[in-house]
Amino acid sequence: MKRRDFGQYCGLARALELVGERWTLLIIRDLAIHPRRYTDLLDGLPGIPSNVLATRLKELEQAGIAERRIAPPPNRGVVYALTPLGRELEPVIHELGRWGATQLGEPRPGEIVTPEALTMSLRAAFDPDEAAGLTASWEIHTPDFVVHAVVTEGKLEAGVGPVPAEPELVITFQPDDLPSYLELVQAIKCGLVKISGQPKLLDTFTRVFASRGPA
Structure with a gap:
């Protein structure tokens, strides 16, 4: 794989050689949610040129980070998925996302929030200590998409789309701006969401997902 060479025998330098190119970490973010077809990745990353996506996927395959x-x-058909080596990057993406969230400011023109981004934010904000022993499920509805979070005995599964079984609480919000994690938490705190199901799980959601900050 042709990659940027920093000429340093350093773990950070090697990591940047492998995943530091433009769009690469966002591709990994989306593949961390679930395996994706090439066209799904292209649709979910507005602005990425098709040839750049093809190049980045090839580079990730050659590095053993992703596979077909x-x-x-x-x-039926071919999808791209993270390898075990690629999945080791998810905690890194969470930490980068939490740090980056402190630098967001107001949305810039043309910026969007994808369901994959909101799902990754939930994973990053999840506090396993607060969720210890908990079993509960939520669906989050925005005007454009649905994501879910299911905690089973303290273990989280968060993804795009509805809960496979009936959710215990549905949270619906109509954001004034982008349907981001920050907007969701603010809407809950201000009582600007509609809920259906077990009301007590709204406070549980805030406790389990809002204590570590967004990604």
Whole structure:
């Protein structure tokens, strides 16, 4: 793989050689949510040129970070997925996201929030200590998409789309701006969300997901 060479025998330098190119970490973020088709990645990353996406995926494959798989029925076809080596990057992405969230400021023209970004924010904000022993499920509805969070005995599964089974609480909010994690937490604190299900789980959600900051 042709990559940027910093000429330093340093772990950070090597990491940047492998994943420091433009768009690479966002591709990894989306693949961390679930395996994606090439066209899904292209649609979910507005602004990325098709040739750049193809190059980045090839680089990630050559580095052993991502791989191609055959999707199970009924959705036959090739998808891209993270390898075990690639999955080791998820905590790094969480930490970078939390740090980056402190630098966001007001949204810039043309910026969007994708369901993958909101899902990754939930994973990054999840506090396993607060969730110890907890079993609960939530769906979060925005005008454009749905994401879910399911905690089973303190273990989180968060993804795009509805909960596989009936959610215990549905949180619906109509953001004034982007449907980001920050906007969601603010809306909950201000009582600007609609809920359906077990009301007590709204406070639980805030406690479990709002204590570590967003990504």
